[in-house]
Amino acid sequence: MTMQINANRATCIGSGQCVFTDPDAFDQDDDGTVLILRAEPVTNEEITRANQAVHVCPSRSLSLVTEELEYS
């Protein structure tokens, strides 16, 4: 299993709360819209911070989804 952070850039209001929560995982472009720097949190701390970022996002533009790894 792997976790992935998804961002809806169309609804983002540029509050920057994700950047405060984890500047290693999130940034903003010049217009303020969210940029994901690290889409896949791996360590427990990274996953905790990703969850916090999802929680504090005022426009609910972030989600953390779990994906099954496909082995070929």
Added chain:
Amino acid sequence: MTTTPNLSTRRVDPYNPPAEHARLQEEQPVSQVGWRDDRKIWAVTKHADVRAVLSDARFSSDRSLPGHPTNIGYAPGDKLKQLIEMDPPEHTTARGRVMGEFTVKKVAAMRPWITKIVEEAIDMMLQGPSETDFVVALSLPVPSMVIAELLGVPYDDHDFFQENSAAFVDQHTTPVEKAAAMGRLRSYIADLVNSRIEAPGNDILSRQLSAGADPQDLVGLGFLLLIAGHETTANMISLCVATLLDKPELLQQLRDDPDLMPGAVEELLRYFTIAEIGGLRLATADIEVGGTLIHAGDAVFALSNTANRDPEVFPEPNRIDFTRGARNHVAFGFGPHQCLGQNLARLELEIVLSAVIRRIPALRLAVPFAEIPFKEYGPNYGIYKLPVAW
């Protein structure tokens, strides 16, 4: 038949939300109560429910809608110019135009010049008599100068800008004087916009114009930034300083460990949650909140101040704890309308409080805490006058 009094945001206890709101949170967190005239309103008091209401655009902010609790004589379809009165998708587009001005990086880059404004205001204060009104000396001028700088108000006009913006938040100015001060500022901002059309500078108005903004809308935006960023920040500065002087153990914590400051600012934002009426909405659909069905057409009041004392989210909510990590508070609201200038407000508070603690170690209240005149009737909680000495 007994009648319960209408819901009021009046704060009798300077440190705590109205007792009635706390009771509602404990007993009936989503409850329909009396409001104005014969109108009823849903009081929503739990943190999770307040977040749910404020982040769901079906709870509309469009005050031109009939029945909206903030509708003061608008007709449906009236073109409203302010961000705070729009719903998505119109709001998303309009906010998208300005949100780049307040990114985390851009706000962080404002630190040097905001620090300069604060240091100079403290210089002025220390040059005068060793007893003064902190509101006049620092709380009001600092955020006013910051907004002047952002709007590109020329230095020579700072006094005009500051005097007029102070006039319409002063307790003693009459409504007529207030209206006059607002009119002067509005026409001043209109002139400023016009001058930027001729000669663009390095300021918000110029950047918005070059991005194609309508000059008329820009006057509204400039005025909104002033209204939203001036008195609110001033109130928080005053409340924080009064609290630190009233509770020396908290002040000592910040002296011992200046790194506590960001957490202290966050906690004090949670604790005071000064914007009383930001959570008024109109339900435009039948929506369940916290297990209770709210009907289309109902007025809703998401009470952020009480939500920020929800013990399920903030253990011992009435205790001020700088190490709490209270970032999930809703003092700036939640949802698409969450305060545009929140990161700027945080920075201003951090700079002012740090500078005051460092530079005026002997600062003390010049009146007993109980005699401080608080803005208990809102619409933003704060302090009218804060006599201090050193």
